[in-house]
Amino acid sequence: MLTQALFRALDRKAIWVIGIFLAVAILVPMANLLIPxxxxxxxxxxxxxxxxxYLSYAILALAxxxxxxxxxxxxxxxxxxxxxGGYAMGMYLMRQIGTRGxxxxxxxxxxxxxxxxxxxxxxxxxxDNFWFAMAMVVLVPGILAFVFGFFAFRSRVTGVYxxxxxxxxxxxxLLAFFRNDMGFGGNNGLTxxxxxxxxxxxxxxxxxxxxxATAIALxxxxxxxxxxxxxxxxxxxxxxxxxxxxxxxxxxRVEYVKLFAFTVSAIMAGIAGALxxxxxxxxxxxxxxxxxxxxxxxxxxxxxxxxxxGPIIGAIVVNLGKSWFTTVFxxxxxxxxGALFVLVTLFLPKGIxxxxxxxxxxxxxxxPDTTPKASADIERGEDPATFGDAQPRPAE
Amino acid sequence: MSKALxxxxxxxxxxxxxxxxxAINNLSIIVQPAEMLAIIGPNGAGKTTMMDIITGKTxxxxxxxxxxxxxxxxxxxxxxxxxxxxxxKFQKPTVFESHTVWDNLAMALRKPRGxxxxxxxxxxxxxxxxxxxxxxxVRLLHRKDEFAANLSHGQKQWLEIGMLLAQDPKLLLxxxxxxxxxxxxxxxxxxLLREISVTRSVVVVEHDxxxxxxxxxxxxxxxxxxVLAEGSLDQVSKNPVVIERYLxx
Numbered sequence: 001m002l003t004q005a006l007f008r009a010l011d012r013k014a015i016w017v018i019g020i021f022l023a024v025a026i027l028v029p030m031a032n033l034l035i036p037x038x039x040x041x042x043x044x045x046x047x048x049x050x051x052x053x054y055l056s057y058a059i060l061a062l063a064x065x066x067x068x069x070x071x072x073x074x075x076x077x078x079x080x081x082x083x084x085g086g087y088a089m090g091m092y093l094m095r096q097i098g099t100r101g102x103x104x105x106x107x108x109x110x111x112x113x114x115x116x117x118x119x120x121x122x123x124x125x126x127x128d129n130f131w132f133a134m135a136m137v138v139l140v141p142g143i144l145a146f147v148f149g150f151f152a153f154r155s156r157v158t159g160v161y162x163x164x165x166x167x168x169x170x171x172x173x174l175l176a177f178f179r180n181d182m183g184f185g186g187n188n189g190l191t192x193x194x195x196x197x198x199x200x201x202x203x204x205x206x207x208x209x210x211x212x213a214t215a216i217a218l219x220x221x222x223x224x225x226x227x228x229x230x231x232x233x234x235x236x237x238x239x240x241x242x243x244x245x246x247x248x249x250x251x252x253r254v255e256y257v258k259l260f261a262f263t264v265s266a267i268m269a270g271i272a273g274a275l276x277x278x279x280x281x282x283x284x285x286x287x288x289x290x291x292x293x294x295x296x297x298x299x300x301x302x303x304x305x306x307x308x309x310g311p312i313i314g315a316i317v318v319n320l321g322k323s324w325f326t327t328v329f330x331x332x333x334x335x336x337x338g339a340l341f342v343l344v345t346l347f348l349p350k351g352i353x354x355x356x357x358x359x360x361x362x363x364x365x366x367x368p369d370t371t372p373k374a375s376a377d378i379e380r381g382e383d384p385a386t387f388g389d390a391q392p393r394p395a396e
Numbered sequence: 397m398s399k400a401l402x403x404x405x406x407x408x409x410x411x412x413x414x415x416x417x418x419a420i421n422n423l424s425i426i427v428q429p430a431e432m433l434a435i436i437g438p439n440g441a442g443k444t445t446m447m448d449i450i451t452g453k454t455x456x457x458x459x460x461x462x463x464x465x466x467x468x469x470x471x472x473x474x475x476x477x478x479x480x481x482x483x484x485k486f487q488k489p490t491v492f493e494s495h496t497v498w499d500n501l502a503m504a505l506r507k508p509r510g511x512x513x514x515x516x517x518x519x520x521x522x523x524x525x526x527x528x529x530x531x532x533x534v535r536l537l538h539r540k541d542e543f544a545a546n547l548s549h550g551q552k553q554w555l556e557i558g559m560l561l562a563q564d565p566k567l568l569l570x571x572x573x574x575x576x577x578x579x580x581x582x583x584x585x586x587x588l589l590r591e592i593s594v595t596r597s598v599v600v601v602e603h604d605x606x607x608x609x610x611x612x613x614x615x616x617x618x619x620x621x622x623v624l625a626e627g628s629l630d631q632v633s634k635n636p637v638v639i640e641r642y643l644x645x
Binding site: 002005228231235239254257 | 514517559
C-alpha cells in the first residue's frame with residue numbers, strides 16, 4: 001500500500017526536486033566545511049545560515065500551497081503554526097542554557113527569574129529533552145490545526161470567512177505571546193541560545209548540519225506532498241477546491257478532506273519553524289504578525305500555486321529579493337512586495353512556474369487553467385459552500 | 397410510516413419555504429424500486445428544490461422523506477445520503493474540469509470514501525475494467541485522458557451520467573439530462589436511462605416533451621411546489637389544468 005503510494009509520488013518532476021535538495025544538503029555544507037575561506041567555492045557560514053533560513057521558508061510555502069493551491073483553503077494564519085514549531089524548539093534551546101544565563105539559575109530561563117518566578121511552569125516541563133521538544137514541534141501545531149479545522153470545516157466556513165478567522169487566530173496568538181505572564185518571554189521572545197544537542201549552536205559544523213537538516217526536511221516535505229497530491233485523495237482535494245458542493249454529492253466528506261490537508265500542512269509549517277529558530281537565533285511574538293502569514297501567500301503566488309516546485313522557488317526568490325532590497329532601499333521593501341503581488345496576480349497568474357512553461361512551451365496546449373471555474377459552481381451565491389471566490393483566482 | 401415500506405423513495409407532506417416563499421408545498425411523491433418517474437413542470441415549480449431536499453442540501457420544514465423504506469433522509473447530510481446509494485446529476489453539467497475524464501470517473505467509482513482509504517487507493521484491474529466499460533457506455537473512451545473542461549456541453553452531460561453509473565446508486569436523480577444534446581444523443585440518453593431503470597429507480601426532471609415521451613414512464617407534473625397531475629404522459633398532457641399552467645394552449 002505504502003510502497004505503491006511512494007511509487008506514485010516519485011514521478012519524474014518530484015525525483016528531480018528531491019534529488020536537487022538532497023544534493024544541496026550535501027554540497028553546501030561541504031563547500032562550507034571542506035573548502036578553506038578565501039578559496040574559490042567556499043560558502044561562508046553566515047551564508048549557510050541565510051540559505052538555511054530560505055529553505056525553512058520554502059517548507060512553509062510548500063505547506064501553505066498544499067492547502068491553498070491544492071485544496072482551495074486560503075489560510076492567512078500559517079505563520080502561527082510556523083511560530084509555534086519555532087517556540088517549541090526555542091523552549092528546548094532555552095533549557096539548554098542552564099547556569100550560563102545572566103542570573104545563573106540552572107532551571108529557570110532568565111526572563112522567568114526576572115519576573116520573580118520561583119519554579120518552572122508545567123508547560124515548560126520536559127522541554128529539556130530534545131526528543132520531547134521535537135514531538136511538541138509536531139504535536140502543538142498539529143493539534144491546534146486539527147481542533148481549529150474541525151470546528152471551522154464542520155461549520156462549513158469557507159472562502160474569505162475562513163481566511164479572516166485564520167488571520168484572527170494568528171493575531172490572537174500574537175497578543176497572547178506578547179504578554180509576559182504567558183511565560184514565553186513576552187516581547188523579547190526566546191533568544192541567546194547556547195547549545196543544541198550538547199554542541200554550541202554557533203559552531204560552524206552545527207550551522208552546516210542545521211542547513212543539511214533543513215534541506216533534507218524540504219526534500220521529505222516534497223515527497224510527502226507529492227504522495228498526497230498524486231493519490232486519489234489529492235484528486236479529491238482538487239475537486240474540493242474547484243467544486244466543493246459537488247464533491248459532497250459524490251459521497252466524500254469534504255470537511256475531513258480539508259481537515260487532513262490542513263493538519264498535515266500545519267505540521268510541516270511547525271517543522272519549518274523549528275528548523276528556522278536555531279539558524280536565526282531568536283523567536284519572538286513578531287513571528288505571529290498577520291503580515292508574515294500574508295507574505296507566505298505571496299511567495300506561493302509568485303512561484304506558482306498548485307505546483308510543488310512553485311512555492312519553493314517563490315519563497316527563495318522573494319526572500320533573496322527581500323535581503324537585497326532591505327539593504328539597498330530598506331524603506332521601499334513593502335511597496336515592492338505589494339507591487340510584486342499585484343503584478344504577479346495580473347500578469348503571471350500561474351507564477352514563475354507558469355511563465356517557465358509558457359516560454360519553454362512544454363505545457364500541454366489543452367491544459368485548462370490550473371484554477372478553473374468549475375462549471376460546478378452549483379447555484380452560486382445560494383450555497384456558501386461554493387462561495388469560494390474570495391480567493392484570488394489567478395486563472396482567467 | 398408503514399406506507400413507506402417497499403418503496404425506494406417516499407415523500408409525504410413535504411414543505412419548505414425560503415423567506416416566506418413556499419418553494420415546496422405539501423408535496424407527496426412515491427417512487428417504487430426499479431421504476432422510472434419523469435417530473436415536468438414550469439420554472440419555479442420546485443423541481444430542483446425537491447432534489448435538494450432528497451439529497452440533503454435543503455432541510456424540509458415539514459414532512460417525511462424516506463429512502464428504501466426505512467432511512468429518514470431529513471436527518472442525514474449530503475455525503476451520507478450519497479453513500480446510501482442516491483446519485484444526482486445536476487441541471488448544469490457539473491464535472492471536475494481540471495481532472496481528466498478518467499479521473500472524474502475514478503473519483504465517482506463506488507469505493508471506500510475514507511481519508512486513508514482514498515490516500516492509499518490503487519485502482520485494481522476490476523476498477524479499471526469497470527471505468528473502461530462506463531467510458532464505452534457514455535462514448536467517451538477516446539477522450540479518457542482529456543481534461544473534462546475540454547468536453548462539449550453534451551459530452552459533459554454524458555460524463556456526468558457516467559459518474560452516476562460509477563457511483564452505482566440505487567436511486568438516480570437526473571436533472572435535465574438532455575439540455576444541449578443533439579437529437580440522436582437525446583435518443584441515446586433515453587435508451588440508456590430506460591436500461592438503467594430496469595434494475596434501479598430513476599427520477600428524471602426534464603422540459604423536453606419528446607424526450608419524456610421516449611422515456612415512456614409515469615409522469616408527475618409539479619407546479620408551485622405540489623403535484624398538479626400524475627399518470628402517463630398522455631393523461632397528464634391532456635389534463636386541462638396542466639395545459640393551462642404549464643403546456644400552454
